[in-house]
Amino acid sequence: xxxxxxxxxxxxxxxxxxxxxxxxxxxxxxxxxxxxxxxxxxxxxxxxxxxxxxxxxxxxxxxxxxxxxxxxxxxxxxxxxxxxxxxxxxxxxxxxxxxxxxxxxxxxxxxxxxxxxxxxxxxxxxxxxxxxxxxxxxxxxxxxxxxxxxxxxxxxxxxxxxxxxxxxxxxxxxxxxxxxxxxxxxxxxxxxxxxxxxxxxxxxxxxxxxxxxxxxxxxxxxxxxxxxxxxxxxxxxxxxxxxxxxxxxxxxxxxxxxxxxxxxxxxxxxxxxxxxxxxxxxxxxxxxxxxxxxxxxxxxxxxxxxxxxxxxxxxxxxxxxxxxxxxxxxxxxxxxxxxxxxxxxxx
Amino acid sequence: xxxxxxxxxxxxxxxxxxxxxxxxxxxxxxxxxxxxxxxxxxxxxxxxxxxxxxxxxxxxxxxxxxxxxxxxxxxxxxxxxxxxxxxxxxxxxxxxxxxxxxxxxxxxxxxxxxxxxxxxxxxxxxxxxxxxxxxxxxxxxxxxxxxxxxxxxxxxxxxxxxxxxxxxxxxxxxxxxxxxxxxxxxxxxxxxxxxxxxxxxxxxxxxxxxxxxxxxxxxxxxxxxxxxxxxxxxxxxxxxxxxxxxxxxxxxxxxxxxxxxxxxxxxxxxxxxxxxxxxxxxxxxxxxxxxxxxxxxxxxxxxxxxxxxxxxxxxxxxxxxxxxxxxxxxxxxxxxxxxxxxxxxxxxxxxxxxxxxxxxxxxxxxxxxxxxxxxxxxxxxxxxxxxxxxxxxxxxxxxxxxxxxxxxxxxxxxxxxxxxxxxxxxxxxxxxxxxxxxxxxxxxxxxxxxxxxxxxxxxxxxxxxxxxxxxxxxxxxxxxxxxxxxxxxxxxxxxxxxxxxxxxxxxxxxxxxxxxxxxxxxxxxxxxxx
Numbered sequence: 096x097x098x099x100x101x102x103x104x105x106x107x108x109x110x111x112x113x114x115x116x117x118x119x120x121x122x123x124x125x126x127x128x129x130x131x132x133x134x135x136x137x138x139x140x141x142x143x144x145x146x147x148x149x150x151x152x153x154x155x156x157x158x159x160x161x162x163x164x165x166x167x168x169x170x171x172x173x174x175x176x177x178x179x180x181x182x183x184x185x186x187x188x189x190x191x192x193x194x195x196x197x198x199x200x201x202x203x204x205x206x207x208x209x210x211x212x213x214x215x216x217x218x219x220x221x222x223x224x225x226x227x228x229x230x231x232x233x234x235x236x237x238x239x240x241x242x243x244x245x246x247x248x249x250x251x252x253x254x255x256x257x258x259x260x261x262x263x264x265x266x267x268x269x270x271x272x273x274x275x276x277x278x279x280x281x282x283x284x285x286x287x288x289x290x291x292x293x294x295x296x297x298x299x300x301x302x303x304x305x306x307x308x309x310x311x312x313x314x315x316x317x318x319x320x321x322x323x324x325x326x327x328x329x330x331x332x333x334x335x336x337x338x339x340x341x342x343x344x345x346x347x348x349x350x351x352x353x354x355x356x357x358x359x360x361x362x363x364x365x366x367x368x369x370x371x372x373x374x375x376x377x378x379x380x381x382x383x384x385x386x387x388x389x390x391x392x393x394x395x396x397x398x399x400x401x402x403x404x405x406x407x408x409x410x411x412x413x414x415x416x417x418x419x420x421x422x423x424x425x426x427x428x429x430x431x432x433x434x435x436x437x438x439x440x441x442x
Numbered sequence: 443x444x445x446x447x448x449x450x451x452x453x454x455x456x457x458x459x460x461x462x463x464x465x466x467x468x469x470x471x472x473x474x475x476x477x478x479x480x481x482x483x484x485x486x487x488x489x490x491x492x493x494x495x496x497x498x499x500x501x502x503x504x505x506x507x508x509x510x511x512x513x514x515x516x517x518x519x520x521x522x523x524x525x526x527x528x529x530x531x532x533x534x535x536x537x538x539x540x541x542x543x544x545x546x547x548x549x550x551x552x553x554x555x556x557x558x559x560x561x562x563x564x565x566x567x568x569x570x571x572x573x574x575x576x577x578x579x580x581x582x583x584x585x586x587x588x589x590x591x592x593x594x595x596x597x598x599x600x601x602x603x604x605x606x607x608x609x610x611x612x613x614x615x616x617x618x619x620x621x622x623x624x625x626x627x628x629x630x631x632x633x634x635x636x637x638x639x640x641x642x643x644x645x646x647x648x649x650x651x652x653x654x655x656x657x658x659x660x661x662x663x664x665x666x667x668x669x670x671x672x673x674x675x676x677x678x679x680x681x682x683x684x685x686x687x688x689x690x691x692x693x694x695x696x697x698x699x700x701x702x703x704x705x706x707x708x709x710x711x712x713x714x715x716x717x718x719x720x721x722x723x724x725x726x727x728x729x730x731x732x733x734x735x736x737x738x739x740x741x742x743x744x745x746x747x748x749x750x751x752x753x754x755x756x757x758x759x760x761x762x763x764x765x766x767x768x769x770x771x772x773x774x775x776x777x778x779x780x781x782x783x784x785x786x787x788x789x790x791x792x793x794x795x796x797x798x799x800x801x802x803x804x805x806x807x808x809x810x811x812x813x814x815x816x817x818x819x820x821x822x823x824x825x826x827x828x829x830x831x832x833x834x835x836x837x838x839x840x841x842x843x844x845x846x847x848x849x850x851x852x853x854x855x856x857x858x859x860x861x862x863x864x865x866x867x868x869x870x871x872x873x874x875x876x877x878x879x880x881x882x883x884x885x886x887x888x889x890x891x892x893x894x895x896x897x898x899x900x901x902x903x904x905x906x907x908x909x910x911x912x913x914x915x916x917x918x919x920x921x922x923x924x925x926x927x928x929x930x931x932x933x934x935x936x937x938x939x940x941x942x943x944x945x946x947x948x949x950x951x952x953x954x955x956x957x958x959x960x961x962x963x964x965x966x967x968x969x970x971x972x
Binding site for chain 2: 230231232251252253254255256257282284285286301302313314315316317318319320321322323324325328330333334335342344345346347350351352353354357358359360361362364366367368369370371372373374379384387388389390391392394395396398401402404405406407408409410411412413414415416417418419420421422423424425426427428429430431432433434435436437438439440441442
């Protein structure tokens, strides 16, 4: 541990921390935009400027804390500099927040409110056009992009795919897929990590649900492959409106795959079975639970009676829970009296 | 997995085989890709196809499908002959080195090259790279197991890890990547014909007695049938009733025509599912269950971590939670089951299962635990076999190469392998009800080598008729330079053009896994197409 001073307070700091992490650990707020715990900090947006003991403005996210260092996070110089940075970013950002799906989840909007920047301080100076990509999973609207590079870093450093890189420099810099073509056909795997990290509305999940913010989140485990990613289902009005990750200690960290992030809408599909069905005169017809389970019990009973319990077989499920699998094998063994139970482990 | 997903990043070398990881386990593929890019990991890929992950691999060996025992034995022989073993580990923790040395005598790299097509020099280099690492992990999936030699393939891989001391430490191990969210848990829970929970054998008197006392019933001692055997028995009329909970054998099992005949031959087919699947549409009774987001419980992932599943929504309409359905039915059959919650069932599992003894819903509320976790104070086991193996010493076991059950010939000149696409999942009942995934990929496809396509007059998107000794499907051709000439790859997610109409139900004699990765087919251009 090291010691340093932040805003006049003596604080203990882990070796190797940035000024930002040191401040966070001490409960001191520094605004950020291009920073995310899943990727390397690069100090590109300059919203996290602080003033060191020599009066230099430094970016807190990628400047290492030093033993004996003293920084100020709220001096007049710091606040003026941050405000100037934000005015510049907003001068190239369309402020159509009320029709932007990101709206109140937007990190840029939140900072603008915090710092009292309207976006009209400087003339609007956007010089590139939106690209609307034809892919089923996310919109990519570069007119809203603030060139923070989070998507580029997420794709390369965390996902290891490197589908995006920064093209051009200065005010024209923007993330591009491959040779600045559509993402479909690039090395994009549609994992959606960049979408989950985009601080503004440049990368947005499809389709726009226009449902607003979730009422609650439920932490659970993904139903697809065996990795067992921890998901946070965002629920509103009885629907899953989005899927998040990033739970400490989970197998997946901030990552998910295309199916886990974008493929859970089957839950609400109109073809879901909602009533028991019983075959009558060759047709499956809707019946009550009473009738359906009564039929299963009596017909299973008849087969056991006539041909013995080993004339019955059970397929349990690699998709079902442990508790369900336990109960079905108990039912097969203790109630029916057969070891004919298996599931698709071999398939 | 003997090891954990998190400790993979510590591996200096990863030997990845029989796994299209970016497609089937994307989040584990991420760990590999970023570790390679950061410079800490060297990747040896052994797979007949060029895969997305090939470009991250330092070496890519491409064996002919179904020749795995040969190349793995070849690597083991190089490791022994060149003195690359971890001598202390082999002496202290293994037995059978001499038998293995003898058993490997026929697998010199030259002969392995003749069988597999892997150049001898590449095989030697791969063996040296794997054996030279301080920490080397083996990762594999169904490309290793879905062969008649599946068990032997895994034993051969185990020999590599034992010879090089790559067990019982972080960043090492033998790590099967399990393909389903809870296939590990379904096995752990005894949804298998020969074992109760925690792999306690049904024909072991002590285990059977324990369960009989706990459940208050006499229990059958003879092991039951596996899924492919059930289908066969149903076809013969020996199985008369089947109860299927959340599976779709009509799409996932080999030789669909045969499966359909068997299911139609049943007196009673009950299917409990969330959609009217291909299998459910043949049922006599269909019971609407709840999906993962509509119930409480646990899944056990590929690294043996038991994690919570939580109810976020109510099941639609009159659909019910699956536990409630089983309990209701059990009561009707004279054996009332009364559990107030899934947590209570886990308590019963823990009481009867040594490896789950310390697991409860309350304990895993904040994060999962890896079994074995024998008691409530036990922290779980991220790495298996530290210090010793369950049987004491690890056994080095010689295994012999056996060719696949069906190879191409004049009549069926192509070799078909089946697998998954990145955008669909297994029988497709979830992903085929996802609008975005369907928009991305709405049909099955058959990948055909580009040189073969030229000879057959096939272009991208053409309709192609694929025929095996079991059946015929018409699918969509995807022309690819990623396959070996003479090889074909098909997905099985789309039942109506599903590859399992073609596959061979021949089984590995030990594990009873069908040989889904190799069968012989013939290809023709068909009418229609895009």
